Amino acid sequence: MSTLRSLTEGRWTVPSVAGLLIAISFLLDRLMDTDAAGDIAMVAGAVVAGTPIVAKGVSALLAKVVGIDLLVSVAAIGAVIIGEHWEAAAVTFLFAVGHSLETTTLNRTRSALAELVAVAPDVAVVMHDGAQVEVPAAQVATGEIVLVKNGAKVPVDGIVIDGTGGLDEASITGESLPVEKSAGDEVFAGTVSRGGFLQVKATGVGADTTLARIIHRVEEAQDAKAATQLFMDRFSAWYTPAIMALALVAGLVTGDVVLGLTLLVIGCPGALVISIPVSIVAGIGRAAKDGILIKGGEFLETSARIDVVAVDKTGTLTRGRPQLTEVVVLDPGMDRAQVLTWAARAEAGSEHPLARTILDAAAAEGATVHGLPEATEPVPGKGIVATTDGRRVLIGNLALLEQFEMADTSAAVRTAGSMAAAGQTPMIVAVDDLVVGVVAVADEVRRDAARMVAELHAARVDKVVMLTGDARLVAEAVGKATGVDEIRAGLLPEDKLDAVLELQREGHTVAMVGDGVNDAPALATADIGVAMGAAGSAVAIETADIALMGDNLLKLPEAISLARRTVATMRQNIVIAVTTVVLLLLGVLLGGVTMAIGMLVHEVSVLVVIVNAMRLLRRRSHAPSSPDAVAAVERRLLQNA
Template sequence: MGKLRALGHRRWRIPLVSGLLILLSILVARAIGNDTASDIVMVGAAIVAGTPIAIKAFRALTATVIGIDLLVTVAAVGAIIIGEYWEAAAVTFLFAIGHALEQATLNKTRSALAELVAVAPDIAVVMRDGEQVEIPAGEVIMGEVVLVKNGSKVPVDGVVLDGVGTLDEASITGESLPVEKSTGDKVFAGTVSNGGFLQVRATGIGADTTLARIIHRVEDAQDAKARTQQFMDRFSAWYTPGIMVLAIVVGVLTGNVVLGLTLLVIGCPGALVISIPVSIVAGIGRAAKDGILIKGGEFLETSAKIDVVAVDKTGTLTVGRPKLTDVVVLGEGLDRAQVLGWAARAEAGSEHPLARPILEAAAAEGLSVPGLPDHTEPVMGKGIVVQVDGRRVLVGNLALLDQFGVEQGEAAAAADELAAQGRTPMIIAVDEQVLGIIGVADEVRPAAASMVQQLRKNGVKKVIMLTGDTRLVGEAIGKIAGVDEVRASLLPEDKLDAVAELQRQGHVVAMVGDGVNDAPALATADIGVAMGAAGSAVAVETADIALMGDDLLKLPEAISLARRTVNNMRQNIAVAMITVTVLLAGVLFGGVTMALGMLVHQASVLIVIANAMRLLRRHRNQRQIAQATHEPELVKV
């Protein structure tokens, strides 16, 4: 904080000294009546304020950039040469004040990044040789056990080994309510303990923590340029030399050097140049505070145009923790335990999300699952084929049975019946016989329906669910969530094709998924949105928008913020263009002096910045969305 205060004092030092010299010059002229001494002091004020401006102008010229600083420098030097000392001092003094205010307010718009840096932990308490040792957080070794006590910051990303406590995770997920943690739960660096005692094994340290990745991401995003900003940069590159030519032409034709120099100052596109980046920085900063990471200005601008949202089902509209609900026995002479046992032995070697509930149910019913299958072969979009004790076991959908020539029998009707209830049916066949069907159901997120409603309120015309599950299951969940369209039984490449088709129809498409399984569709969409990115390095780095918590309502919140940010940019451009146009007209038709023009110009810069800073406030629409976040319980299907 001491360094920040020092920088703040240094920022104001030059305009303060220049202003005092201007006052001294006026006092000398009035009290002593010595015009020569007064002029010398006034020139000194111009030199003090103008030197940093001239240095920046020279550096820009070495990089072949003709910028605002050059216009002010030329105008100030010209004013001194023709004896307009007050004009030279006033212009440079006002420009120095404007620059100091601009830096101060820009730093304010970067407050989200400053707050993230501030929550970074400094110290850690680790167990070494059976003793508690306090060390700098950066010296924690991967795998060490870290102690998190009441009121302390978590210094690493890790997994709770023992203990119970509550953590404030607002800095990571934007969630204001404390989260209870116990054995097996993940914790993140920079979160704060509100109570309890946790022993945490470090799984991410230093620059490899979620907090460090977020800080890096926000830094890059706030510096990234939107398409409009790139256009304005190109415009300024032509506009600034154009103003210089206009000033020379007017000065030569009228023989009025002061008029030419005044045009140089008035034509400064300062508010125009800053109008877009200040809005982007503020918008991305506000999003970061709310647990929404936006990759950069270009993606913020594109998000404002989204009119179709495509969402994955598992882990997005649903919680992604499916449970076994049904075991339907179809084989003669078999019972529930045998059907479930064969399914568990087959799924023991599977990485599919639906394998876990089957294995958990088998363990809960005391069924033995001896080791891994002899051979496991996943069949994309259909299921899995394994070899167990020399026998072929199929676990999957009807298409898998057809591929291997197994008679469906009663399986089709039974599978449809389960699917109509929102269950995902998984048919188990050993060799050529269908043994039965297992039904697995996920739970619809409580905020799914609210998300769809809020998306529509924010201008999204259509919400489409893309799922690899069966149509009956997809439609059951889609009905609860209130989506407009369900496309089911899709392979990853089918999801990609669906997104591409929507784009060909002229839509701006956002794809919401888990950042891994839906990678092709996420990459193809205009905006890829990763859900629950806290702790996922891949999601944070690759998604255009990463929602740090598992809160679906962050998506309409992000789109709402993007639209408000783009509107803010347009307002700023309008203010800047109107100000420059009016001032130029005022100079050409008389009445606007160099000092008055610079004063109005700097005022327009401050108006633009103040307008952008409105984005830092939590919007009323965001508060309404946040209030809808907490629903009583999950919706079972």
């Protein structure tokens, strides 16, 4: 029964039945002396194929839209009236085949969305009163404990509270290798366990999961129209009446009704109409498979024109997690561990953002830090003063030492200066009245940052600009390591906005890459706002023009390259479609092109356009395109090693 239903309701049912009736018509003409039976079968084939076309044409006309379906309807009905049964059947049959092929192709290019829906989990195993209970995934409540066993799909967004395991996150971040998870790590619905056993506390369920938001965004994006597509809609609004007028004039002037009807059929811009949407859907679908969410066709087109990329430093070019990079001992009576321990004891009572970095580094090196200092006093803009074990400990900058009139600070000044020049943040440590050392922290530059910049240049981006609120010396160190073309440091959020506006006034199409928080004004103003690491961030997914799932910097040049390929494909398809229509119209007017032949060529052009767009679905390996770019990346990585 299901097979029968699929045959009667499938997208290929109409052209299949029509094609069978046309074949029967030819067979009857060969077997019988009269043409009547064959003509009846041929007209029946035209009616089967043409009925949906006429219905759509009438519906569009009632909505005051003169569309392509109306052209084909008038031509087919006219051909039947004047006895050109084969032409009527051929036109409607080929048009029906083209429509089915178009529908099939669009469904194929939407495969990324279908795959995302397919990975959505159906059931979840939750803990109820100490027992494991299997429930529909949509019924899991926020805060419940979900069990994820080997081979199972994670049914919710959540935080691991116990256990270890490896998760395949390809459906969310595009990461090909399983990611190890343990207590405190974040997990996403739709990812698959490749080993281990996890207990997950649900933080996002149902429509609030990252997967659900991605599906919603891809669905919206594939339906959104690009500027070129909107232009084509406006073009069709006057093109279709113009073709009808041309056909009417040609028929009246020449007295050849067949010529007029043939012009109606040949003038159908079917390939032109499908050339844009099939390219956009294929491009956005390919991007979604690769962990790149593009908001819609308009933003895909704009991305193809990007010639300047502005990037935030912290969290984009760097990891956003400062690490202890150096400990310099200035007191001969102490060693590295002692200097670090004094710094950690003082920072134990501090609210300074870098305090956690010092404490973690001390713990990693086995230093003992028990409890809090007896007293902690922050000195705004300078550092802190702490009392621990009856000793006064200062940790901060030179101004703090000067405030407490510390003697012999020359070595500390030289050391701190060289650290700052290297892009590190120095903190001088003094115990009682003696400077004992300098500790330095720095935000680690991502290992793929330099490669990203090189690949942006390879993708024909003219300039990469770093916009950061950090100090000039730190920014220059990161800039040198990554190879950015321009550095603008010490910027407030409104300064970043002004920088983007300035670049736009210079005539550039600007993409701004940031974390969506302090960069929000610049992200909103840029021609394209790009959110990094959007997995799990509802705000980033909903507000960014492009959201890069996961934390892979190389997705940015990949997105720009894909946008350029998509727009190039759109232009190729337009040229193919327009050239075909022009040549066919000339062929009809000059003689030699019949209605059936013209429709066949027309449908072939539709097929060519579709196949051309389908090339976008192929995955391309992404690497710097020139040996010079590769060499530059290798040099920077060696310098940072």
